[in-house]
Amino acid sequence: MLKKVFAAMKSLKVTVGLIITLVLFSLIGITLPQKALLGKEAYLDWKQAQPTLVTLLEALKLTDFYSSPLMMALWVVFFCNLILVMADRVPGIWRLCREVWLPRDSGFVRSYRCTEDLAKVSLDTVAQALERRGYRVTRDGAALAGVRNRYAPLATLLFHLSFLLLLGGGVLTVYTKFRAEADVAVGEVFNGAYTKIMARPKFGGIPNSTFTVVAVKPTYYNRTVPVDLVVDLDTRQGSKRISINRPYYDGALSFLIKNIDVAPLFVVQNAAGREVDSAFVKLKNLNGEEDSFLLQGYTFRTRFHTDIVAEQQQIAATSANLPQVLKQQPNASSPNQPKEIINPAITITMEKEGKKLQTVTLRLHESLPLDNGLRLVWQDYTYWVNFYVGQERGLMVVYAAFMLMLIALVIRFSFYRRDIRAFAEDGTLCVGGRSEYFPVMFGKEFSTLIEVMRNGRT
Structure with a gap:
């Protein structure tokens, strides 16, 4: 019985059948949204919009189809078939080459x-x-x-070996996969404090790296359209310059620029002008959104203006003939404002215990009065960078497998x-x-x- 099973596993019909089945089943994964590809937020939105459908697909393991038991079983059978076919053909191929x-x-x-x-x-x-x-x-x-x-004919064995390398590289990639985000401001040292971790390695610990962001240099066309972004780093390998789609590599760990935003420096001073507290605050304001931060027991809601002078001139021009009640005030940045920072300002709404206290628009070095003789001074600003961090140790094995496959095909057919x-x-x-x-x-x-x-x- 066992001999019949082994004989069947080595047949070409089984190999072709397995390949066709894997292709057809892979089409299911392409047709149906997959949890790993959608991302957590998009997947939850989809589930909230269509709870019955998503619950049914989850019960059938169709939203994680590529890692489902059925798909894993098919891959195991396919690679067992590949190993048996390879072992069966080795003696004949070697005899053909030798004699x-x-x-x-x-x-x-x-x-x-x-x-x-x-x-x-x-x-x-x-x-x-x-x-x-x-x-x-x-x-x-x-x-x-x-x-x-x-x-x-030995290239046939190389071709089969490339599939085994693909298997090894794929397994290594899955079990060492790491995905995270890191927010690092100019002058800040990154030492492994990730902002968010999306995927942890199944084997080994969280990978670490150390570097300092030295400078962030965005370039805009017509002050609005981003055309380039350069980030200078001080790393263990020396000075590095990275840009969009050109990440920084620390071994198998890669840091790709995902986004940048503004990081104002706020200083709390007493009546004598002495510093009581300070912080570089990483805000998400450059695209016109509102953000907030906590300091000295207050909640500060912020909106950033990249060019307050141009904004005030535009408001004055559009509301010159309007009644006073309809005239706009420069307390809300527009999502269509220029991206390039020229005449910066920050609109701050100060709250305490859920109660709104005041709203002011500050220029650089201006201050906002607090209680007990304290005041909040906007001292300086810089950029911070949101990095997309990834690691997959099996990728080089996968690339080597594809290269070996290509070499084998060239030898066999050329x-x-x-x-x-x-x-x-x-x-x-x-x-x-x-x-x-x-x-x-x-x-x-x-x-x-x-x-x-x-x-x-x-």
Whole structure:
């Protein structure tokens, strides 16, 4: 019974059936939204919008289809089939590459796809013609064998091996996958304090890195459209300059710029002007959103203005003829405001215990009075960078597998094996030839060889 199972697992029909099944099942994963690809927030929104459908798909494991038990079982069977086929073919392929069979008679030669009978042509002429064209020639009496690209069939084993490397690289990638985000301001040292971790490695700890953001240099077209973003880092490998789609690599760990925003420095001073507290606050304001931070028991809600002068001029121009009650005040930044910071200002709404106390718009170095003689001073500002952090240690193995697969295919189809056999009998030399692939092309090559042999040219 076990022998029958092994025999079935090694058959070509099983291999083809498994490949077709995997392709069809993969289409399910492409058609249905997958939790790992959607992201947590988008997936929860979808589930909230269609709870019955998503609950049903979850029960059938169709929202995590690629990691479902059914898909994993199919992959296990496929790779078991691959290993058995590879183990079964190794002895035959090695024997084919190592041994060269000489023809026993002219009947053996005539069994080849291409044959020709040559009169008054010696085996020496045939041997010279073949050797000049890269064939390795073996002779014994009236028999001759010529082989070109003798070891090309070994590429079949390389092709099978590439799939095993893909398996190893895929498993390594899944179990070492790490996804996180890190928010780092200019002048701040990052030492592994991730803002958010989305995926933890199943083996090993959280990867760490150390670097300092030295400078952030955005470039805008017409002050609005971002065209470039350069971030200078001081790392363990020295100074590094990264940009959009050009991440910083620390071993297998990569840091890709996802977004930037503004980080104002607020200082709390007493009546004598001495510093009581201070903080660089990483705000999400550049796109016109409202953000908030806590300091000295107060909640400060903020909106950032990149060019308060231009904004005030625009408001004045559009509301010049309007009644006073309809005139706008520069206390809310527009999402359409220029991205380039020229004349910055911050609109701050101060709250305490849920009660709104006051709203003011501050320029740089201006202050907001607090209780007990304290005041909040906007001292300075800089940028902070939101990095998308990733690690997949198996990717290099996967890339190596694809490279090995490509090399194997090039060898098999560009340097395919050709076999020529010749046997001298009754004054006639019978020559036959065959190739692994492309019989029409080989037929033309064989005809050229025969013409060379017949004319005695080498």
